[in-house]
Amino acid sequence: MKNVLEVEGLRVEYRGRSIVDGVGFSLKPGESLGLAGESGCGKTTTALALMKLLPDGLSQKGSIELTPEGAEEPIRIGKRTEAGMQVVRWRHISLVFQGAMNSLDPVKKIDLQIDEVIRLHEKGCSSKEVKERIADLLTTVGLTPKLGSRYPHQLSGGQRQRVMIALALACRPSVVIADEPTTALDVVMQAQVLELLEQLRRDLGLAMILISHDLAVLVETCDRIAVMYAGRIVETGTIEDVFTNPQHPYTKRLLDSLPVIGGTRGLAPPIPGGPPDPGNPPEGCAFGPRCPYATERCLTVPELREVGSGHAAACHFSPWSSWPEVEAAGLGVRK
Numbered sequence: 001m002k003n004v005l006e007v008e009g010l011r012v013e014y015r016g017r018s019i020v021d022g023v024g025f026s027l028k029p030g031e032s033l034g035l036a037g038e039s040g041c042g043k044t045t046t047a048l049a050l051m052k053l054l055p056d057g058l059s060q061k062g063s064i065e066l067t068p069e070g071a072e073e074p075i076r077i078g079k080r081t082e083a084g085m086q087v088v089r090w091r092h093i094s095l096v097f098q099g100a101m102n103s104l105d106p107v108k109k110i111d112l113q114i115d116e117v118i119r120l121h122e123k124g125c126s127s128k129e130v131k132e133r134i135a136d137l138l139t140t141v142g143l144t145p146k147l148g149s150r151y152p153h154q155l156s157g158g159q160r161q162r163v164m165i166a167l168a169l170a171c172r173p174s175v176v177i178a179d180e181p182t183t184a185l186d187v188v189m190q191a192q193v194l195e196l197l198e199q200l201r202r203d204l205g206l207a208m209i210l211i212s213h214d215l216a217v218l219v220e221t222c223d224r225i226a227v228m229y230a231g232r233i234v235e236t237g238t239i240e241d242v243f244t245n246p247q248h249p250y251t252k253r254l255l256d257s258l259p260v261i262g263g264t265r266g267l268a269p270p271i272p273g274g275p276p277d278p279g280n281p282p283e284g285c286a287f288g289p290r291c292p293y294a295t296e297r298c299l300t301v302p303e304l305r306e307v308g309s310g311h312a313a314a315c316h317f318s319p320w321s322s323w324p325e326v327e328a329a330g331l332g333v334r335k
């Protein structure tokens, strides 16, 4: 099966510094990729670059190729102008923005907001058709079509998040990116929205990129995962490979911090230090200063290398056959 999305060497710069550096991945129709990593590592910036929606001051390079089903030639997003992107965005690739449920237009009824998106992209649609589509979309995301006649403030947070997903689906795109779609919801609503995304992927054959800092969310909904650190992918593979056999010390620490049901009570120790300042990155491996296993060798940047079939990590010492328990006291060479 052809890849619906191929990204290579994606780089985003702000005043000459890279915020996203050399990100690459591919996605097949119906597949879902999780993008993980702590706050500030470049997840949202990557999503915005895929849509060519970066704010002023940020520039992007690299190849982004989208091949919707049935298309002969890929759409080269990386090379498109703004005018060229307007026929691609929402129609072929769409994004549920981080914090999106608060970004609906407060003075327009839900129906009208969906109506505008459909008509913008499908000029030939009759009013009757659009009306039916809106009712279908609301039903698809688990809302009664009647809710379409309400204003955003008359809906709950979970309902508004569902409306945002309906908007992202309105023009039947091939790829949907959802940036922290459940972070602002309570746990019950979180589970429902995740179940909805999973069901849409199955039923509509959507390819999906799900962004979350919460690994527990990704494990339930994704086939593969890419873990980002300081703007780079440091590990990628199937959920099973990465969760059962992590090959980067950062992934290992992230997994150690997940609560285990029935495990001992109390919080796992946090990863010491904080992510690097993009304006003043450390020499070599960006995780080096926080890594308990770092040595002199880590003063050169490790490339992302295959460590198993479809499993890659950017660590000089991978593949790791076991994880020595190094005490925080001896935090590497660059303490």
Ligand SMILES: Nc1ncnc2c1ncn2[C@@H]1O[C@H](COP(=O)(O)OP(=O)(O)OP(=O)(O)O)[C@@H](O)[C@H]1O
Binding pocket: 014, 019, 037, 038, 039, 040, 041, 042, 043, 044, 045, 046, 055, 057, 058, 098, 213, 278
């Ligand atoms: N408009 C901007 N101008 C300058 N720097 C920016 C801009 N937007 C983001 N950044 C920087 O880019 C880096 C990545 O930010 P991004 O929002 O992509 O992180 P994230 O992984 O989505 O984090 P979170 O989990 O908090 O949403 C951060 O260091 C941030 O300060």
Ligand SMILES: [Mg+2]
Binding pocket: 043, 044, 045, 098, 179
């Ligand atoms: Mg973000």
